[in-house]
Amino acid sequence: MLSRTASALFWTGRYIERADFVSRLIDATIRLAALPSSYGGDVAAWTGALAAAGARKSFEAIHPTLSERAAVQFLSLDPGNPSSMRSCIERARTNARAVRTALTAEGWEAINAAWLDMQRFGVQLDSRPTLNRLLESVQSAALSFDGATHRTMLRDDAYWFIRMGATIERADNTARLLDVKYHLLLPRDEPVGGSLDYFQWTTILRTVSALTAYRHVYRDSVKPWLVADLLILNRRMPRSLAACAGDMVRYLDLLGAASGRRGPAHRQATALSAKLGNARIDTIFANGLHEAIQDFLADNNRLGILISEQYLF
Structure with a gap:
């Protein structure tokens, strides 16, 4: 196998896994941010989420103050954040598209469907229900890709x-x-x-x-x-x-x-x-x-x- 093919496949796996992790991280942090303010609440929880995603410094470089809305937007749909769910899905698709012949039809379709679904969300979140649908979409896409590769690809x-x-x-x-x-x-x-x-x-x-x-x-x-x-x-x-x-x-x-x-x-x-x-x-x-x-x-x-x-x- 050519090294560039191996690299594209390797990074496809990494980006899909990262998108899934960030979606779960956002979901869990929303729960943590609901704690009473005496426990640190909103700010402490989202500081931790950004750090866990490896995005704290890049967030602070463009956002002077921390808020849940800004953190969620940065982690979910911000195209300028390489670790956002949107960026990860797009990069996974770019890598997968370059090596489509190395994937099964089911594996490619799982990634492409995730990318198409992501486009429908745009680059700005407008409500909590929209965020919930986005998180469910990303987690479902990761499971679909894992299932497709596990069930259809040669070992x-x-x-x-x-x-x-x-x-x-x-x-x-x-x-x-x-x-x-x-x-x-x-x-x-x-x-x-x-x-x-x-x-x-x-x-x-x-x-x-x-x-x-x-x-x-x-x-x-x-x-x-x-x-x-x-x-x-x-x-x-x-x-x-x-x-x-x-x-x-x-x-x-x-x-x-x-x-x-x-x-x-x-x-x-x-x-x-x-x-x-x-x-x-x-x-x-x-x-x-x-x-x-x-x-x-x-x-x-x-x-x-x-x-x-x-x-x-």
Whole structure:
């Protein structure tokens, strides 16, 4: 496969995953922003959402003040924000269009339909019902694309590059979300384990569609160390850091077997997966959750660079 084809497929997977994450992030933050103002409410919640989306600095560069309306607009339909849902869907379609022959008809139609639907929303939100329809549309599009590729594509390099892009993006999103909760959301005078802390961790579980999974696994009230255990170390949870690292090893092994060679990306993914496999949540908290997440983000970013150098250039 040509490197430019592999790159387009990889980034198609990343952009679809990012659009889905941002839609879920907006939905969850609206819930968090409804807290009483004594808990920080609107401003604190949207500061965290922008940080989790990696868009805080770019937002502040063009918006002197923070409001829910401005943050939602920036994250949803702003064509100037490369991480907005609109930008992600458009970039996914651009990449997919360049390699249509590598996709099945169903995979292409899922992306093209998402793009056509996005055009109908324009570039300005006019009401909360419109926002709700937009969020549902993006989440449905992501599920349609995942389902189409899973059910119709050959298990070959085209499929593996799409999945690698989605997986590395998913890991990054989960890690950023956890770090934002730890660093930004909790007011300094609010105790860990307090009512606000409980609500925020529950909101994070909703953001990654993990609340039901949490209840099945732990059968306990929402506790920070158990949420972190689920989203960092539990390999049965598809959005956990450990599960994503394990998936990356599997996809790279499949590519290596098909091509007959391995490289630095394989070694990085294997080391990252082993590191998480040997970790314990009590040790992670003792050494610092923020530090552990920052280390993972650096390792995950390094893995993305090595994949690009090995396959996409």
